[in-house]
Every structure is written in C-alpha cells, then in structure tokens.
Amino acid sequence: VHPAPVTPDPALVRRLQEIVGSDALLTDPDQLLVYESDGLTQYRHRPSLVVLPRDAAELQGVIRTLADAGQPFVPRGAGTGLSGGALAVGGAVVVATTRMNRILELDPENRRARVQPGVINASLSRAAAPHGLYYAPDPSSQSACTLGGNVAENSGGPHCLKYGVTSRYITGLKVVLPDGELVELGGASRDAGELDLVGLFVGSEGCFGVAVEIEVALLPIPEAVRTLLALFDDLETSGRAVSDIIGRGLLPAALEIVDRETIRAVEASIFAAGFPEDVGAALVVEFDGVEEGLEGEVEEAREACLAAGATEVRTAAGEDERRALWQGRKKAFGAMGRIAPDLMVQDATVPRSRLPEVLASIGGIGERYGLRVANVFHAGDGNLHPNLLFDRRDADEVERVERASREIMEVCIQAGGTITGEHGVGLDKRSYMSLVCSPQVLQAMAQVKEVFDPAGLCNPGKVLPDGVVPASADAPA
Amino acid sequence: MSRVQAGLVAERTGWLLGPEAVEDGGGVGPVVARPASSEQVQAVIRVAVEEGWRIRPVGARVGLDLWPGGGRTDRIPPPPTEPHLLLATDALDGVLSYEPADLTVEVGAGTTLGALDGRLAEHGQWLPLDPPGGDRVTVGGAVAAGVAGPLHTAFGRPRDLVLGLAVIDGRGRELALGGRVVKNVAGFDLVRLTCGSRGALGMIHRVAFRLFPRPPEDRTLVWEFATMEEAGGMATKLASSPFVTPDVELHGGGPERGDVVQVGLRLVDRPPVVRRIARWARTAAGEPTREWEGADSRAAAVERAEIRAAGSPLLTLRAAPADLLRLLGSLEDAGLGPGADLCFSGGARSGALQVSGPGLAEDFVSLVPRLAGVARELNGSLRVLRGPEGWSPGAGPAEAFPPAVEALARLHGRLRRSFDPHGVLPGAWREGWR
Numbered sequence: 046v047h048p049a050p051v052t053p054d055p056a057l058v059r060r061l062q063e064i065v066g067s068d069a070l071l072t073d074p075d076q077l078l079v080y081e082s083d084g085l086t087q088y089r090h091r092p093s094l095v096v097l098p099r100d101a102a103e104l105q106g107v108i109r110t111l112a113d114a115g116q117p118f119v120p121r122g123a124g125t126g127l128s129g130g131a132l133a134v135g136g137a138v139v140v141a142t143t144r145m146n147r148i149l150e151l152d153p154e155n156r157r158a159r160v161q162p163g164v165i166n167a168s169l170s171r172a173a174a175p176h177g178l179y180y181a182p183d184p185s186s187q188s189a190c191t192l193g194g195n196v197a198e199n200s201g202g203p204h205c206l207k208y209g210v211t212s213r214y215i216t217g218l219k220v221v222l223p224d225g226e227l228v229e230l231g232g233a234s235r236d237a238g239e240l241d242l243v244g245l246f247v248g249s250e251g252c253f254g255v256a257v258e259i260e261v262a263l264l265p266i267p268e269a270v271r272t273l274l275a276l277f278d279d280l281e282t283s284g285r286a287v288s289d290i291i292g293r294g295l296l297p298a299a300l301e302i303v304d305r306e307t308i309r310a311v312e313a314s315i316f317a318a319g320f321p322e323d324v325g326a327a328l329v330v331e332f333d334g335v336e337e338g339l340e341g342e343v344e345e346a347r348e349a350c351l352a353a354g355a356t357e358v359r360t361a362a363g364e365d366e367r368r369a370l371w372q373g374r375k376k377a378f379g380a381m382g383r384i385a386p387d388l389m390v391q392d393a394t395v396p397r398s399r400l401p402e403v404l405a406s407i408g409g410i411g412e413r414y415g416l417r418v419a420n421v422f423h424a425g426d427g428n429l430h431p432n433l434l435f436d437r438r439d440a441d442e443v444e445r446v447e448r449a450s451r452e453i454m455e456v457c458i459q460a461g462g463t464i465t466g467e468h469g470v471g472l473d474k475r476s477y478m479s480l481v482c483s484p485q486v487l488q489a490m491a492q493v494k495e496v497f498d499p500a501g502l503c504n505p506g507k508v509l510p511d512g513v514v515p516a517s518a519d520a521p522a
Numbered sequence: 523m524s525r526v527q528a529g530l531v532a533e534r535t536g537w538l539l540g541p542e543a544v545e546d547g548g549g550v551g552p553v554v555a556r557p558a559s560s561e562q563v564q565a566v567i568r569v570a571v572e573e574g575w576r577i578r579p580v581g582a583r584v585g586l587d588l589w590p591g592g593g594r595t596d597r598i599p600p601p602p603t604e605p606h607l608l609l610a611t612d613a614l615d616g617v618l619s620y621e622p623a624d625l626t627v628e629v630g631a632g633t634t635l636g637a638l639d640g641r642l643a644e645h646g647q648w649l650p651l652d653p654p655g656g657d658r659v660t661v662g663g664a665v666a667a668g669v670a671g672p673l674h675t676a677f678g679r680p681r682d683l684v685l686g687l688a689v690i691d692g693r694g695r696e697l698a699l700g701g702r703v704v705k706n707v708a709g710f711d712l713v714r715l716t717c718g719s720r721g722a723l724g725m726i727h728r729v730a731f732r733l734f735p736r737p738p739e740d741r742t743l744v745w746e747f748a749t750m751e752e753a754g755g756m757a758t759k760l761a762s763s764p765f766v767t768p769d770v771e772l773h774g775g776g777p778e779r780g781d782v783v784q785v786g787l788r789l790v791d792r793p794p795v796v797r798r799i800a801r802w803a804r805t806a807a808g809e810p811t812r813e814w815e816g817a818d819s820r821a822a823a824v825e826r827a828e829i830r831a832a833g834s835p836l837l838t839l840r841a842a843p844a845d846l847l848r849l850l851g852s853l854e855d856a857g858l859g860p861g862a863d864l865c866f867s868g869g870a871r872s873g874a875l876q877v878s879g880p881g882l883a884e885d886f887v888s889l890v891p892r893l894a895g896v897a898r899e900l901n902g903s904l905r906v907l908r909g910p911e912g913w914s915p916g917a918g919p920a921e922a923f924p925p926a927v928e929a930l931a932r933l934h935g936r937l938r939r940s941f942d943p944h945g946v947l948p949g950a951w952r953e954g955w956r
Binding site (some may be wrong): 152154155156157177198201205209210212213222224226227228229230232234235236239240241242245247248250252264265266267268287290293294295296334335336337338339341342358394395396397399404423426427428442461462463465466467468469470474478481482483485486487488489490492493494495496497508509515516 | 681703717718719724840900901929936
C-alpha cells in the first residue's frame with residue numbers, strides 16, 4: 046500500500062473541468078479509492094484525480110491538457126486487468142474510458158463494427174447477435190471488461206484456441222497519442238501503411254496513447270456447439286488428455302481445465318455449475334462449427350480423454366447445461382473469493398506438450414511453500430493460471446507467495462514458455478521481463494515507447510523494468 | 523553503383539562470408555551475398571553501417587517486396603534507389619526445430635513454403651499461409667511482406683501465424699522477438715511490427731509459426747461468368763455465407779481465362795464440413811463449372827497464388843466487401859473489363875482486388891488517378907505495387923496520392939530510424955518510405 050497521493054494542481058483541475066465538466070472529474074478520496082487497484086488486488090496506487098471523458102474530443106482535450114502540464118496519466122477501462130497495468134503509480138491522473146460506451150456503427154454486411162473504447166466486450170456480441178454475428182475474443186471478464194482494455198492488453202479467452210486473440214480482430218484504431226494528437230491507424234478497407242501500427246498498438250498496455258475508436262471484425266455465429274466434460278483423478282492426467290486431443294488433429298474451440306480446488310470454490314458459489322467435487326480435475330472440451338462435422342470430433346475427443354485416463358466423459362445435455370459449465374468456468378476467479386481473502390493469479394504459457402510436467406512442478410512448489418494452489422486455465426493454448434491463495438494480513442504467507450510465484454515463472458520459462466499469455470506485464474511482471482527478453486530487445490522496446498511517448502507521461506512505470514533505456518542513434522550494437 | 527564500387531563491396535563481403543557466398547553482379551546489378559548464419563548477417567550489416575552501403579534483404583525475389591505506401595508526392599524521393607548489396611536468405615534455410623505435439627515449428631528465413639509444407643505433411647500438419655507467389659516464396663519473404671492470401675479469412679494473416687522471429691536490425695543488433703508458445707504478451711509487440719515491414723527494420727533470419735492440423739479434405743469449386751457484374755454478385759453472395767471459410771476468390775483476364783470471370787471457393791476442412799458447405803454453395807450458385815479435389819485443389823491454389831504475384835504494372839484496390847461491385851464497375855468503366863489485356867484477382871470477403879497486365883500499362887498515368895478516386899470515394903485505398911517501366915511513385919501522377927498525415931508520417935519515420943539510424947535498410951532509401 047502506497048502513501049496518499051499528491052494533491053493535483055488546482056489550476057490543472059480547473060482546466061480539465063472546463064473540458065469535461067465537474068461531474069466527470071473525481072477528486073474525493075473516497076471516490077478515488079475505487080481506482081486504486083485492478084483485478085490483481087495486492088497492488089494499490091491511488092490516483093490524484095480521475096477524469097471520465099464522454100467522447101473522443103473530450104478525451105483528446107484532456108490528454109492535451111495533461112501533456113501540456115507535464116502531468117503523468119494512466120488510461121483505464123473497467124479495471125478488470127490482472128497485472129496492475131492501469132494503476133496510477135506516483136499519483137498519476139487516471140483517464141477512464143468507461144463513459145465512452147457507444148457502439149458507433151454495426152455493419153453486418155461487411156461484418157464489422159466501430160465502437161468507443163468503453164463498450165463492454167459481451168455487449169458487442171449481444172448487439173451483433175440479431176445479425177448472426179459475434180465478436181470472437183471472450184476473456185473470462187467479458188461481462189465487465191471493455192474493448193479499449195482488451196486492445197491495450199491484447200486479451201485472450203477460452204475460445205482463442207481456435208479463433209485467436211484480440212489482435213486478429215482489430216482492423217483499425219483512432220488513437221490519441223500521449224501528446225494529444227489524434228491519429229488513425231489501419232482500417233479494414235485500406236492497405237496497411239508502411240508499418241503495422243495497429244498490430245503494434247494492440248497489446249501496448251496503455252503506454253502508447255488511448256484508443257478512442259476501435260474497428261473490429263465480427264464472425265458468423267457457429268450454427269452448432271458441442272461441449273464435453275471429462276473428469277480425471279488428477280491434474281497431470283487431464284494435461285495429458287489435452288496433448289492427445291491436439292495430437293489427433295482435432296481443433297476444439299476451447300479446451301479448459303479446472304482443478305479440484307477451483308471446482309470446490311465454484312460449486313460453493315452462486316455460479317455452481319454441477320462440476321463433481323470429488324474429482325482431481327475436469328476438462329471442458331468444446332467444438333463448434335457446422336452441425337455435420339461435430340459428432341465425429343466429439344467422439345474422437347471422448348476416446349482421447351478415456352485413453353488418457355478420464356474416469357468419466359459427459360456431454361452437456363443442452364444449452365442450459367453448457368451455459369452453466371461456462372458460467373462456472375468464467376466466474377471461477379470470482380468464486381475463489383469464497384475460499385481465501387486474497388489470491389495471486391499467474392499467467393504463464395508453456396508449450397502444450399509440457400503441460401503435465403509443468404503442472405506437477407507447480408503442485409510441488411505449492412506444497413513446498415505450504416500454499417494452496419487453485420488451477421483454472423486455457424489448457425489448449427498451454428496458458429496456465431495457477432492461483433495462489435493467501436491472506437495479505439499474514440506477512441510470512443505473502444512472502445511465500447512471492448517466492449513461489451517467481452519459482453513457478455522459472456519452471457514455465459525452463460519449459461520453453463513465457464511470463465504472460467494474456468494478462469500483460471503491467472506492474473506485476475516487470476521484474477520478470479529480463480527472464481524472457483534480451484537486453485537488446487528490452488532496449489528496442491524502450492525505443493518504441495519513446496517514439497510514441499517522448500515525454501514519458503503515458504502510463505509510466507509499466508511493462509519495462511527500471512533502468513532500461515533506449516539506445517542513442519550512434520550507440521554501438 | 524560503379525563497377526569499381528561493386529568490386530569493393532563484393533570484396534569486403536567476400537572477406538566476411540567467403541568468396542563462394544558472394545556474386546559481384548558483373549558490374550550491372552547489385553552485389554548478392556548469401557550469409558549462412560545470423561552472425562554473418564550481423565557482420566555484413568555492421569560493415570554496411572561503417573561503409574554507408576544500402577542493403578536490401580531478399581528472399582525468393584518473387585516481387586513481394588514492393589513500394590510500401592504506394593506512391594507519394596509529399597516529398598522528393600531520394601535519388602539513390604538501387605542497393606549496393608542484396609542480402610539473400612537462400613543459405614539460411616531449413617527446419618530448426620519442429621514440435622508436432624505443440625503444433626509449432628521454427629525455420630530459417632530462406633526456407634520456401636513448398637519445402638516447409640512437405641515436411642509438415644509428414645506429420646499431418648500445415649501452415650495455412652498462401653501469399654502471392656506460391657510455394658517458392660520464402661518464409662522470411664512472406665513474413666517481411668506480410669501479404670495474405672485467400673486462406674487468411676479462415677486462419678489469420680501472416681502476422682497472426684507468427685509466434686516469434688529473430689531479426690538483425692540496422693544497428694546490427696540481434697533481436698529475438700516473441701517465442702514459441704501460442705499466446706504471448708510479454709512486452710510490446712515487436713513481432714507484429716516486424717511482420718509486413720519489408721526489411722525496413724532489419725533482416726529476418728528465423729521465424730517460429732503456429733501450425734494447424736492438415737485438413738483431411740481440400741476442394742475447390744469454380745463458377746464462370748460472362749460479366750464482371752454477374753461474377754461480382756455471386757462472389758458477394760458466397761462471401762455472405764454463415765460459415766468461416768477461406769476468401770471467395772475472383773479471377774479474370776489473362777491468357778487462361780480469356781473472356782470469362784471466375785469465382786472460386788476453396789474449402790479446407792474435415793470431409794463432412796466440406797460436403798455441407800459445398801452443398802450450400804451449390805444451392806446458392808448452381809453447379810460449378812470446375813471442381814478440384816485433394817492435391818489438384820492445392821496445386822490450383824498455388825497456381826493462382828503465382829498469378830497474383832506476376833505481371834507489371836501491378837496494383838491493389840481495396841474497399842469494404844459490400845463495395846466490391848462498385849470497385850469492379852470502376853474497372854470496367856476504365857476499359858479494364860474481361861477480355862481487356864488485363865488480369866485481376868480479388869477476395870470478396872477482404873474487399874481487395876489485385877490488378878495487373880499490359881492493358882494497365884498503356885494508359886497508366888491517367889488510369890491510376892481515376893482508380894484512386896474511386897477507392898477514395900469508397901473510403902478505400904489504391905496501392906501501386908509495381909509501376910510500368912520508368913515510372914516512379916515520386917513522379918506522380920500527383921492527384922492519385924494525397925499527402926500523408928503529418929503525425930502518422932512522424933511516427934513511421936521515428937520508428938524506422940530507431941531500428942535503422944544509419945539508413946542502411948530499404949526503409950531509408952527506397953521510394954515510398956519516410
């Protein structure tokens with residue numbers, strides 16, 4: 046917990062007020078408290094001020110004013126992030142896009158939509174549904190997270206196994222750069238310019254500016270879906286089943302694992318989905334597409350699960366049961382609040398074939414540090430989410446969590462993996478960056494950051510570790 | 523470049539790579555060097571920085587390394603447009619690591635797509651990458667050009683298939699970007715920045731891809747029409763199917779097709795899925811004129827990809843898919859209908875049309891502004907990939923290319939210079955870059 050933030054300059058507050066009005070400016074400490082944290086609650090940095098612009102013009106005015114005043118700022122969506130990426134380090138000003146929540150254009154003929162950044166992920170799919178279309182990336186927080194946040198984090202989700210992550214679906218952006226200038230990047234009807242700036246901006250974690258308009262590609266809703274639930278005595282065996290399914294040349298829409306600890310949390314919550322509580326792990330396998338192909342795939346996946354050692358394979362009987370399974374899976378993170386006051390969620394990706402051994406190692410690390418670990422993750426992508434359960438009032442436990450986290454990261458990297466698959470680096474994983482990036486790569490990232498934000502005002506203190514500086518033009522390699 | 527200068531470049535490069543890895547160009551073309559390792563690429567780029575050489579990384583040289591932004595008139599193109607040295611990836615080929623269980627592969631940049639496909643087929647896997655140029659395109663070339671083929675609407679563009687890559691930038695730095703896992707957001711996405719950057723940031727020497735199970739069925743249905751309007755209408759109808767498929771292709775002109783315009787749909791999936799979508803397509807469009815299956819379907823796709831990269835001049839018109847008919851109409855109005863000495867290929871779902879052929883060359887200077895005007899009206903774009911002989915984008919036609927937005931130009935320029943401050947790479951000296 047960091048000290049109380051600096052008080053904002055009254056002249057700056059007045060100038061901002063002239064742009065957005067007083068009801069779009071939060072200064073009351075009680076209100077600011079809401080913005081001190083994101084979904085990863087162990088980090089807290091209270092902003093000095095929160096600004097809530099309603100449209101692109103207001104947002105541009107706000108950024109320009111902050112830039113002119115040399116005031117650091119942090120773009121923020123719904124605050125569901127899991128890496129501390131939207132925290133106001135050093136009492137920065139938070140510029141939240143939640144009021145910019147209009148779908149500007151839904152273009153079913155071209156299967157596109159243009160939205161403001163504060164539009165909630167799930168509401169775009171809801172709006173597109175009458176046209177037989179949907180927005181594919183589906184982070185577990187999709188009922189709350191915003192598309193602007195998804196763009197900043199290049200968010201994933203369970204169905205990214207088949208459909209790919211956010212960057213595949215973002216075709217154009219209007220961005221207010223950190224100096225307040227508005228630029229248009231890409232656009233589906235236009236050839237890419239010299240460099241793929243849309244690809245670069247997606248996943249830049251709010252460090253390159255603020256997207257004020259997002260053009261996305263929509264997909265036709267698959268006509269049929271089949272969902273299987275395979276039960277296993279232990280976690281490693283479920284991991285083996287994942288490799289076997291992929292090895293048979295199947296491409297499920299989603300392949301998700303929940304372990305015993307997670308199942309118990311979910312079943313004890315309002316999201317109870319009917320997962321049996323006496324199993325070691327459950328694997329959710331989902332296929333979608335045209336009706337004709339699905340039965341064969343489902344049968345093959347069932348065989349693969351049984352051959353890998355599943356004790357039972359059930360088929361979701363109908364849409365209600367399927368929805369319940371997904372509700373349980375996607376709300377698992379929230380349900381864990383029932384079994385521990387705090388949790389530290391990790392987000393490493395490993396090659397799929399290494400899942401069983403990595404899962405075993407993580408189990409061992411948890412035991413060694415005397416910590417409860419609950420796993421719920423995108424197994425098909427090899428994207429692990431071990432949740433370390435703890436109580437932050439117990440200093441010793443907090444320290445064990447930190448040490449165990451680092452060890453888990455090291456195990457994943459040794460297996461050929463990376464430190465974050467979809468949650469981003471943010472504040473949380475900065476110190477791990479040098480485990481996966483060479484000094485030259487970090488330096489190159491710092492240069493790119495400097496190109497977009499020479500004054501260093503936009504989301505300072507994120508992504509890059511301290512001490513990484515851009516190379517000068519003449520620096521030897 | 524003078525013969526003497528070429529001799530010096532060849533000699534200096536020969537010291538670094540061995541004389542057998544260097545061709546001196548015979549005094550008429552640039553020197554060609556074939557480094558066999560990333561260290562050799564690095565050594566050559568460092569010498570280029572010292573000597574002020576202009577370097578151009580090349581793959582199979584099928585012509586995907588094109589003018590980046592179309593022509594521009596907001597600046598005078600720098601006079602030197604010929605490189606001193608072509609840095610070819612031929613000797614940087616081969617599969618470096620292949621993990622069938624993980625559906626990932628890492629290959630040298632000079633590996634051709636055809637050679638890679640042969641290797642992946644042994645394990646029932648594939649890389650759904652079908653850029654213009656077909657099987658002879660190198661992996662490095664495909665990624666550096668970033669140009670997608672019809673498969674992209676089902677599997678993603680090249681940048682969506684790349685998990686990681688290694689590049690030697692214009693400072694001579696080795697940058698190993700991304701990794702070999704299918705989801706990775708560790709830091710800013712320099713992988714996607716490099717994809718499609720056409721050598722402006724560095725020379726790619728290896729690439730890791732995500733793979734897919736090889737579809738057990740590959741079938742192509744082709745319908746032929748007498749007019750652009752009929753063909754465009756049918757392509758649009760097929761593209762509005764409720765299925766995720768490769769793009770619906772449109773092809774016309776050229777010696778093979780004569781007066782007819784073809785609409786093609788390639789289906790790659792499991793047999794019941796292919797049967798179902800083919801049934802839908804037959805209901806929508808009638809009995810196809812031609813149909814290919816299996817290896818023939820793939821071979822036909824490769825052939826179409828080769829045609830897409832061929833021809834001069836070559837340009838791309840792009841608009842929203844719903845405006846495809848208007849785009850086709852504008853070609854016809856310009857006297858570029860079927861039967862004209864012209865070749866075009868398009869995607870009804872992506873809304874892009876590639877146009878080439880002598881018919882375009884005859885009246886290029888007046889046609890380009892007209893087509894650009896149509897594209898602009900539709901909020902689309904026109905890009906000249908290859909002009910007729912002697913034409914350079916800096917030389918106009920001026921009205922076709924509006925000046926670039928200043929802030930955007932600044933970003934591009936700064937990004938490029940942060941990787942290539944000494945100006946040795948193509949972004950620094952080829953036309954169309956800033």
